[in-house]
Amino acid sequence: MGRELKLRLISGVILAAAVLTATWFGGAAFLLLSVGIGLLVFTNGWP
Amino acid sequence: MSQARSPAARGEAVTVLLAGWAVMIAAAILTFLELFAAALMLTVAASAAAYIYGRNKPVPFWFGGALLYAGAAMVALAAIRQGGAAGLYTTLFIFAVVWSTDIMAYFVGRAIGGPKLAPSISPGKTWSGAAGGAFFGVAAALGLCAAYGGHPSVILALLALVLSAVSQAGDLFESALKRRCGAKDSSHLIPGHGGVMDRVDGLVAAAFAMFMMAYCAMLFGAGDSVGTVLFRWSGLAVLPAVQGA
DSSP states (O other): OOHHHHHHHHHHHHHHHHHHHHHHHOHHHHHHHHHHHHHHHHHHSOO | OOSOOOHHHHHHHHHHHHHHHHHHHHHHHHHHTTOHHHHHHHHHHHHHHHHHHHTSSOOOTTHHHHHHHHHHHHHHHHHHTOSHHHHHHHHHHHHHHHHHHHHHHHHHHHHHOOSEEETTTEEEEEHHHHHHHHHHHHHHHHHHHHHTTOOOOHHHHHHHHHHHHHHHHHHHHHHHHHHHHTOSOSOOSSTTSSOHHHHHHHHHHHHHHHHHHHHHHHHTTSOSSHHHHHHHHTTOOSOOSOOOO
16 A cells, blocks of 8 residues: 555545544534634635 | 745635635534524634635635535534434434445445446546435435434435435535545544544535525424424424434
């Protein structure tokens, strides 16, 4: 397995775990996640 | 934004970007207060204003779209999770469709290969991958419905198919945008991934599609939240004993 794929897998699993945890708890945790995604898309998502 | 500009034009562009930030922060506060319609209207109005203002000013062509895209992502995701167990189910439903589509499109496309889906936009994507991703996206959605004790139906399969197609279209849209801007990766925040947009492009598109479809259904009395609408479409009349606020 290539280094890039391994890195992609590990960060993907960590990201999924964080997202699922916030999803499970809902409420403020998920609202913060939604707001964070929106702001990240606006700031980092564009060249 | 790489072309040379006068200091005045650059200053004006920075001012516009700061105004965009102010709009996004205001929309974030409204979203956090669960005022979703107000947050969405604010980003739509700001996007329209940016478009009108940008016709004769040095505003980046993507600016209005970025405001709308980011605002819609924020509002749709937050609104979908509302409604207790129904919101949890709906959020998991979207994750199941989008993540299965994304992962299986990659592996099926690699295993089968064949004609390219959109070679000028994303040379790696194939029709076989798109079809495989859609198939497993639908299967994951129906599997989740069954695991919740619901009744997988043709309507639910069609809904999952639409969400899978929309998530793949969102993926292609982001690739097209990156090509237009001449960028390889949209950012390097997440190690090993192309960027934040690469991880959330399909999710954002699918979440907004789900939000709009359920919102339209709500107008016809199908439920009082996105979650309750999907609960009804899944044949889940009684809320199962699942935790989650």
